[in-house]
Amino acid sequence: MAAVTGVDSVVKVMDKRGHRDVHSLRQARIGWMFSTPALVFIGLVTIFPIGFSVALSLSNVNVTGNGFALQGFTFSNYSQLIHSSTWRYALVFTVFYTVVTVAVEVVLGTMIALVLERLTKARGMMMALLLLPWSIITVISAELWQYIYEGTYGVLQAIFQSIGLGAPVFLGSPTSAIISMMVADIWKTTPFVAVIVIAGLVMLPSDVYEAASCDGASNWTIFWKITLPLLRPTIAIAVLFRVLQAFGVFDLPFVLTGGGPGTATTSLAILSYKVMFQNIDYGPGAAVAVSATLLVILGCLLFLRVFKTQVGREEVQ
């Protein structure tokens, strides 16, 4: 972050004066100097582990009491993945889970944001309430959901029973376990989307709306023709953040289902954890992690490409 700011300030100075003077050069140097500790830190905690994971995934890894021994280059970890039905299932599940939760969260979040933006009273309080689920640590909220879904004394089961819908065990069958997990996820992260969308809504230019109402456009038309197109860059950012998070989903299934029933809720992250830390198979485990990362990056790049025209147009405006 600090590094980016440093570069930005240099660029700004250049833009304004058209050439670089000694002062701005010195500033640049100071900028880099101040950013170096942060860069080193980022290198240590981010870049080194990522590089190490890639190295692990491409090696024959032997775990001993003295740490890892990387014994030679190999693609076998990846070929193991491709031939493993567990990995293929985890991939399909993770993609499905990501698409459904993010889609629902974006629609719900946008709707909530639209309502909140129009609130004249108690907006601050509503925002605070809205952010509550988002601010609870997932492991803790997952434990709370566990109580709700529990199969013998769970709240939800009691409610279902009292209205004559039987006594379903929500985490006991694949379909209901997946749905239950999605509900918990949507409950938690819809506020995040709503907050981002509200920020976008507030920044929308009012003159366009005035023009539209002068032309006699209905609210419905205004929403579809003005608000939504103008919001697209904001929504794109919300989607991007959410996809990155949802694709790495770990804490919810870890607490709620442990990846079960069977392997129904085993996401790529859960699989990677199991392979690495339960089986002590660091090579294939790292390959699962790297494959997930590559796939999500690829997905996000594709997504950005689709939205690029929109984002670009917005910047010109």
Added chain:
Amino acid sequence: MKKIDSSKKRFSLRRTRTVTLAVATSALVLAACGSTSSSQGTSSQGSSQPAGSATSGNITWWASPIAQVGIRANLISHFEKAYPKIHVTLESAPTNTDTNRSQLVTEISGGSTTPDVFMGDVIWPAQFGAHSLAVPLSKYLPSSYFAKFAPGLVSGASYKGQVYGSPLFEDQGFLYYRKDLLAKAHLPVPKTWQQLESESLTLEKDGYVKYGFVWEGDSYEGLTCDFMEYLTSAGGKVVNSGYTKAELDSPQAIKAVSFMRSLITSGASPQAVTTFQEPQAMAVFDAGNAAFLRNWDYAWANSQTPANSKVVGDVGVAPLPTFAGQSYPGYSNIGGWNLYINPHSKNIAADLTFIKWMSSTEAQMILGKTYSEIPTVESVRQELASSSSTPPPLKVAAETNLVPRPAGTPNYPQLSNAIYTNVNAALSGSMSVSAALKAAQSQAQTALSGGL
């Protein structure tokens, strides 16, 4: 234009220099990290062989809560009375054995010098031995030390001829039942699985109790334990003796899992057992909501603690049933915990002193008498068996047939994973029994050859 270009160049040069500096700094830091961990490794490797008679030092003991709060602290305080100059710090480990192991593996393979001594599951020796994550105790302790343990325990703690764990306490599956309900309904203690199922249904139907039989059916290690008990009484096996071939698609395995599934479909067990681990099953039973419970030894003490239990005084203990036509009793899976030493420990001599004390008569008596854990030392077991005040599970333990899990391979976690995920899928009805066992078979076969 040109001017800007050249300044850009200068700027980028400077940037290169700065980045190089940053990289160099981080490399230095990394190198420093690397050298610390490697020096730790060599120091523990190079240490001379201590005999386990050290009387001073500090050690950290990593252990999950044993049945009751306070048991670990009690053992430590007795130990510190015997060895006042050795100070033991307790590090509380997760109760979930898989999570527990994951944390340990990460710490030890990362070169951590603590914990010094860790309490680990009986199924860990092969995996920890194969990856040198535990000290081979047989290198330090004489064979006479291991002779005092009850038969089977030391071989279970061994891998490739070395003993890695010193047995601390043993555990096994028991059938807990409600004496009061069986008496009211005039039913005997079930001796076959089928009888257990029908009695459960009778008790539910006549309104004595909400659920019949609760056990551990979640997708986790505990389900493998329960499965082993049905499988063995059906006459089946998981693998051949050489750990080369899985035998999970056998008619015996189908019989076992079909029966487990029928417990749920018939209503003898609540559908929620497919999400139950030990604490959930125990909670339902202790709340008075189930007539029968399959659980470990520690469930006894819990069921007799008024703060946790509504069924104090109403609980009976028996060996597990078997399938009709087989000789009673059925098979109980072996659980329990060993003490292991971290290979990076700085004070292996004191670690050994601690481990030796934990298998002393004094410590084993505390475990058995005060906390109703099954001692691992044969002489203590016999002494307890002859005493009238001995808790019921310890007495029942003398009549049970035991079956271990197939943990003789370092790939046991994958093997067990193949079992519990697929059996759980069959129990929840998302897969047919035969399809689940076919999947289990092929995954187990991959596991045996070291696959994912």
